[in-house]
Amino acid sequence: MGRRSDHTRSELEALIVDEGRRQLAEVGLTRFSARDVAKRIGYSIGTLYNVFASYDGLMLAINARTLTLWSAHLRERLAARGEDRIAALVRGYFEFAVQNPRAWVAIYEHHMADGGPAPDWYQAIVGELIGVVAAEVAAVLPSLEPAAVLSLTRSLVATVHGHCIFALYRTFDMLGETAPVEAALARVREAIAAARGGPA
């Protein structure tokens, strides 16, 4: 069936996502161009649009890949022997963002063209990442009921995220003080301590 080379559809999909991630890492979300991705892998723009129906679809696939890599990174950090698993998570969060700044930012700064929410399959991948954190929060706070764990987890992720994004873009010039990572970790520790000693 008219294949130009011996790429199956899913191989081609992976090829595009890989090259897309490479370009995203190089030029960032603003200058990212689907045309360029196609050109770089030696296919025409039309082929790319046959695989991913739209720019949103391509970007979603790229961000999904970044998210799974991020989850994997967190799990690795947790697997590395070390007592303080909460610290491992917070440091892992920052590490990945610092190592992949433009891809990481794209997760947050890409929005669907129609302004609507991301599709379910994508949100499931986000949920996986949250799940990794929630498991550790639950382990540290055994007396907390599941709903409260999820609620606190989201608040902690939000806290760390805020520090991380301010650190990457120095809009608020977080540099030149106790590293943002440590500030984030301090906030997380305080929140956990409060949850422990609070409504016990």
Next chain:
Amino acid sequence: MGRRSDHTRSELEALIVDEGRRQLAEVGLTRFSARDVAKRIGYSIGTLYNVFASYDGLMLAINARTLTLWSAHLRERLAARGEDRIAALVRGYFEFAVQNPRAWVAIYEHHMADGGPAPDWYQAIVGELIGVVAAEVAAVLPSLEPAAVLSLTRSLVATVHGHCIFALYRTFDMLGETAPVEAALARVREAIAAARGGPA
């Protein structure tokens, strides 16, 4: 001198920023178009580029306006009689973001074309906003030295910001639980309590 109407240069500047903010509020940063702004105020695209040398320049002017309005909003909330000034700040932060979602997000999602930092005059305006918060942090923690106040302030702003952006984009689906505002306020209170009882 060839004026088409009786707009002085700074009146024209304000006219563009106002219409730009209106369009930004309507369509968001992604679909924002300098051409459309020009068309809407009845000037050509060329005139707009004579006033603001680039898209970045226009966007910075728009964001600067948003920032000063935001600062004003916080000061108003602080001026409204009420004991808990920290809560007023946190609630004011969220209020403004929720009332001006697209303009607020643009502050964070616009980046200079060359990837560099924003010009000094712009950063000064950001500094003003931080200053409003820092003053309250200092008031609540009188024993803290100025450098520590600034450091803690940035951490607290980062914390609140993280909750706020997760609330606006429901990427992480913060809804359906204790409102994100209250979670953010809880984190801030814990941090302040820790700073009070910590290295005292």
Next chain:
DNA sequence: AAGTTTTTTGAACACTGTTCAATTGGAGTC
């Protein structure tokens, strides 16, 4: 070899930010 089906193409369209030679129209001078 002929026919069928799937993949691939790239010109075409409507849009973007940006530039800059040409035009416009008010101010000053005679």
Next chain:
DNA sequence: GACTCCAATTGAACAGTGTTCAAAAAACTT
């Protein structure tokens, strides 16, 4: 009023974007 002068204003032109889709190409089927 006529005539410069010059800043303000214009908009076609350029290189780029995402998107579409009739046509071409390539592989599979009979």
